[in-house]
Amino acid sequence: MTTPTFVYDGDCAFCTSCAQFIERRIPTRARLVPWQFADLGALGLTTDQCEEAVQWVGDRRASGPDAFALLLRDAGRMWRVAGATLGWGPVRLVAWPIYRWVSEHRHMLPGGTPACSLPQAQRDRM
Template sequence: MAAPTFVYDGDCSFCTACAEFIGRRIPTSARLVPWQFADLDALGLTVEQCDKAVQWVGENTAAGPDAIALLLRDAGRMWRLAGTALQWRPVRLAAWPVYHWVAEHRHLLPGGTAACSLPQAQRELPGRTR
């Protein structure tokens, strides 16, 4: 089976910093890919899904904190415990509002930029006219 894929927003500096932290510190077998450079069709994802939340595509598919939980569970011993805790119903119920708050305020977090606050359709891209 192919390695799972963790898809994040490569236009967002905060998201990219988090993905770089994962790449350095969390021993996951997943490929970490900005969705802007991913083959979304092959992954079964849409721009809208990726604009809303990080995505995990593997044996299971998940978004947001559920995707983070699967990434942590994939990473081995210590991280598996954290991923399992994140999937525990009371924690999971709290994780989604926290995830949405972070996603909505990521432009204010360390590494965030103004582009992080805009939906993908409103971001300036080379060659795009409004």
């Protein structure tokens, strides 16, 4: 079995803080990597997909809250229950709008910066 990869936006301070929390507190086998430093072609991902949402690449592929659900399931024990709950149909229906809201407002959340709200093309020009 290959090591799963969880891809996030490394230019976003909020996303990076979340990834650091995961690395410290959630015992996943996944490799957490900012998409800016990932070999997206080898992972079968595009820049657009990575700008849109976090990505999970493993035996299955997922994005956004579905990626978080797989990451939590991978972590085992109590995390597996949280991941199964997040992946459950009714919860998924609520999770996606919440994920989109957080994604669109991450620059206003703790650890976020104004650069978090800009598309990558605009960040590259900064």
